[in-house]
Amino acid sequence: MTSSPASPLPHDQARPIPRDRIRPAKDLCSDCGLCDSRWVAYVRQACAFLHQDFDGMERKAHGRARDLDQEDELYFGVQQRMLTARLQTPIAGAQWTGIVSRLGVRALETGLVDAVLCVQQSPDDRFTPMPVLARTPEEVLAARVNKPTLSNNLSVLEQLPGSGIKRLLAIGVGCQVQALRAVQDTLPLEALYVLGLPCVDNVSREGLQTFLESASATPDTVVHYEFMQDFRIHFRHSDGRVETVPFFGLDTPALKDVFAPSCLSCFDYVNAGADLVVGYMGAEFGRQWLVVRNSRGEDLLKLVEAELDQAPVMSRGDRRQAVQQGIDAYDKALRLPMWLAEVVGWIVQRVGPKGLEYGRFSIDSHFTRNALWLRRHHPEVVERHLPAFARRIVERYRLPAR
Ligand code: FAD
Ligand code: SF4
Numbered sequence: 001m002t003s004s005p006a007s008p009l010p011h012d013q014a015r016p017i018p019r020d021r022i023r024p025a026k027d028l029c030s031d032c033g034l035c036d037s038r039w040v041a042y043v044r045q046a047c048a049f050l051h052q053d054f055d056g057m058e059r060k061a062h063g064r065a066r067d068l069d070q071e072d073e074l075y076f077g078v079q080q081r082m083l084t085a086r087l088q089t090p091i092a093g094a095q096w097t098g099i100v101s102r103l104g105v106r107a108l109e110t111g112l113v114d115a116v117l118c119v120q121q122s123p124d125d126r127f128t129p130m131p132v133l134a135r136t137p138e139e140v141l142a143a144r145v146n147k148p149t150l151s152n153n154l155s156v157l158e159q160l161p162g163s164g165i166k167r168l169l170a171i172g173v174g175c176q177v178q179a180l181r182a183v184q185d186t187l188p189l190e191a192l193y194v195l196g197l198p199c200v201d202n203v204s205r206e207g208l209q210t211f212l213e214s215a216s217a218t219p220d221t222v223v224h225y226e227f228m229q230d231f232r233i234h235f236r237h238s239d240g241r242v243e244t245v246p247f248f249g250l251d252t253p254a255l256k257d258v259f260a261p262s263c264l265s266c267f268d269y270v271n272a273g274a275d276l277v278v279g280y281m282g283a284e285f286g287r288q289w290l291v292v293r294n295s296r297g298e299d300l301l302k303l304v305e306a307e308l309d310q311a312p313v314m315s316r317g318d319r320r321q322a323v324q325q326g327i328d329a330y331d332k333a334l335r336l337p338m339w340l341a342e343v344v345g346w347i348v349q350r351v352g353p354k355g356l357e358y359g360r361f362s363i364d365s366h367f368t369r370n371a372l373w374l375r376r377h378h379p380e381v382v383e384r385h386l387p388a389f390a391r392r393i394v395e396r397y398r399l400p401a402r
């Protein structure tokens, strides 16, 4: 982070790219927001889709790169420890129990930071993201619950100069964190903490509409959804009703193109650059899963530790056959009739992978699908865009030839 330099830095002279212009990463752009700020000056080195450098990022953020020979690090990245937890008093309206929002609130209340970068929703549409630099606990709480759409979080970096913010907690998904880490040393900050969310299968606002219409019986009333560890999608509706649909009943042919190209080429599922990651997929149903990557992550966790009901991570089952069957079914764009999807879902729920093994199931399924997508749609970038950890994982499976 900089102290008033004598000569202007590249970002002092740069201007955000107007919203109606094509971004440097073209169709692969995830709209992370960097290009909406003067830090676009560093886009060639910082953009997750133009210059990916997991090794460099991990060394800089955590002091070392992940150990590819250690199975937990191969899958879940650099770590000091993993745990599962839930808030003893869950926050109403949060995505899960609200650990992320509570951490943001505590970071402000304790003076650890002056502001929290998070995403509220547009007043007109529950699913349109509105990134903010929150300065009060109320503003952080207003950002609770996922906006399952691409969000230009880093656009608010543009508001940092002159804001008086010197210590920042940034909450974000992998592509946003990769760009943030790359420009971190040029930001007018004294301290930066990064709280990461795992992220996969994100969509544009239009793509989300297609997904909801295809998967839910009443798409207009959905206020919240999650692909859960019981192999079902749980939709919560505005009247409080919960609708669940088995993964295996999705209309795969209709949904093949719904995910954003950025997300079909992304391998940063577990948010490699964050200090602390808070997701759910490595935990048993109903609990959240946390990965502490470094001492700053430990400092963040301490803020809420007394309010958590904690348990160790566990792992049960064997994902491998299910992943291989999924690759073949996806490639043939098979759609099961709903009665059969319910039966398959019921069986998998009882004998399928649990805890960390469920996390590996999801990572394997998405990495193999994305490697295949990249090979078919962007063969010219496969070599530089498939990181070593993803390559090792993908090589464990039989992919269709072309
Ligand atoms: P809350 O307290 O409700 O806080 C949610 C936080 O998410 C808010 O601070 C908000 O700023 C931030 N946020 C919301 N939308 C976005 C967005 N589009 N971009 C960046 N930040 C956002 N976890 C898994 O384990 N496996 C997954 O496959 C997975 N996929 C995800 C996909 C997306 C698009 C997102 C946004 C999250 C995903 N997560 C996944 C994380 C998980 O769903 C929860 O967000 C996480 O466990 C925190 O829950 P919580 O109740 O503590 O969050
Ligand atoms: Fe710019 Fe981010 Fe898009 Fe890359 S992903 S082109 S840095 S907005």
Ligand code: SF4
Pocket: 030, 150, 173, 174, 175, 176, 199, 200, 201, 202, 262, 263, 266, 267, 268, 269
């Ligand atoms: Fe970004 Fe990857 Fe999430 Fe897409 S899946 S929004 S590229 S972190």
